[in-house]
Amino acid sequence: MWDKEKKKHIGDHEVKPESLMMSYGYTPEWSEGAAKPPIFQTSTFVFESAEAGKAFFEVAYGLREKKPAETPGLIYSRLNNPGLEITEDRLTVWDGAEAAAVFESGMAAISTTVLTFLRPNDVVVFPEPIYGGTEYLFHEVLPQFGIEAVCLPATEGVKGLERVLAEGDRRKRLRMIFVETPANPTNALMDIEACVAIARASGDGERRVLVAVDNTFLGPLFQHPLNLGADLVLYSLTKYVGGHSDLIAGGCLGSAELVDQVKVTRTIFGTMAGPWTSWLLLRSLETLKLRMTSQMKNARYVADYLLDHSKVERVHYLGHLQEGDPQFEIYRKQCVGSGAMISFEVRGGEAEAFRLLNALKLIKLAVSLGGTESLAEHPGTMTHADVPPEDQLRMGITPALVRISVGIEHPDDLIADLEQALENV
Numbered sequence: 001m002w003d004k005e006k007k008k009h010i011g012d013h014e015v016k017p018e019s020l021m022m023s024y025g026y027t028p029e030w031s032e033g034a035a036k037p038p039i040f041q042t043s044t045f046v047f048e049s050a051e052a053g054k055a056f057f058e059v060a061y062g063l064r065e066k067k068p069a070e071t072p073g074l075i076y077s078r079l080n081n082p083g084l085e086i087t088e089d090r091l092t093v094w095d096g097a098e099a100a101a102v103f104e105s106g107m108a109a110i111s112t113t114v115l116t117f118l119r120p121n122d123v124v125v126f127p128e129p130i131y132g133g134t135e136y137l138f139h140e141v142l143p144q145f146g147i148e149a150v151c152l153p154a155t156e157g158v159k160g161l162e163r164v165l166a167e168g169d170r171r172k173r174l175r176m177i178f179v180e181t182p183a184n185p186t187n188a189l190m191d192i193e194a195c196v197a198i199a200r201a202s203g204d205g206e207r208r209v210l211v212a213v214d215n216t217f218l219g220p221l222f223q224h225p226l227n228l229g230a231d232l233v234l235y236s237l238t239k240y241v242g243g244h245s246d247l248i249a250g251g252c253l254g255s256a257e258l259v260d261q262v263k264v265t266r267t268i269f270g271t272m273a274g275p276w277t278s279w280l281l282l283r284s285l286e287t288l289k290l291r292m293t294s295q296m297k298n299a300r301y302v303a304d305y306l307l308d309h310s311k312v313e314r315v316h317y318l319g320h321l322q323e324g325d326p327q328f329e330i331y332r333k334q335c336v337g338s339g340a341m342i343s344f345e346v347r348g349g350e351a352e353a354f355r356l357l358n359a360l361k362l363i364k365l366a367v368s369l370g371g372t373e374s375l376a377e378h379p380g381t382m383t384h385a386d387v388p389p390e391d392q393l394r395m396g397i398t399p400a401l402v403r404i405s406v407g408i409e410h411p412d413d414l415i416a417d418l419e420q421a422l423e424n425v
């Protein structure tokens, strides 16, 4: 057993998260002195004795309480794997979470978490736009289990939340507020603390209302929902945390009490991340701060360039929010950086946006985001294609809108690429 708190200190000095990314959660003595954790490519684990196996199962199945110094034994990789556990411990650091569960995709994390806590007749409310997979889960899948999923436009903010909760007996049945902030692709912000206040006011001793935040766009560096009172933080680790566009993974972070419940469902759904994915995530976490800070800096150059361009109608970028804008007040309260997601409207419509996308030479035309390379896409016909046109417009997704995930290239090169591509508009 290693001492989690001791690992975070040198004497009284508290070690910063970026320094912990090369070691936290792993001790070389476990693996022949290997500086990096090996990939534990095994489905099952050999017990030292039948008695040890029995004890492991007693703890895993909750047949008895764990003894004070007892650690859960390794049984089978659907329940746990050393690589998975190291990744989870390390992932808790940036968000200051007590526990984390890592999954084979962001959607596995979201669906497993939601189905852990929601029951028939419960209500979940969520602002839109929201990630397409989450939207499908809420609108199409949850109702089949008798769960009412209620959406509101993110632009209405907490007023919209109050509005939809005032209808019928929804407030009494409310079980979860699920927010993705900033929203994709418009960067609309939702006030996390205000959502928490509504959740606390709506629940009671019997019925705890959970606030779950999809923190994929800014986290884990630039937004820390647990510190703002949220109960659960969700990630597509495919994006910034994975960061190299070479893996699919997801995460759920929060108190040990809640995450342990999620892990029970995960064991039964079989949605845990495998050894290879876990190992790739450890590799990625080492450079997370370097990548995200470089991407954020680049995004500012690119956004400023776009703002001044005559063929660009509008730029949605958190770093451009101005004093006096209610969105800026939320930004100042809950974000510590503006991230690297930009969307902008070219003058014209879909044809002009397509001409720009087709002319890009360095920036790749692809969905997904958060990787080392810059990616551009057309939300209206790609990531948000299944949102009806009138809803798209209500959310600010116009035919002229292009989304860019800014990578770690030299900003001059990104601007040169956009410059020549904009000539085609």
Ligand SMILES: *Cc1c(COP(=O)(O)O)cnc(C)c1O
Pocket: 105, 106, 107, 108, 131, 133, 134, 180, 184, 214, 216, 217, 235, 236, 237, 238, 239, 248, 249, 250
């Ligand atoms: C990509 C994404 C997801 C889904 O994650 P996968 O890893 O693709 O399953 C969920 N939420 C947001 C905000 C995303 O960008």
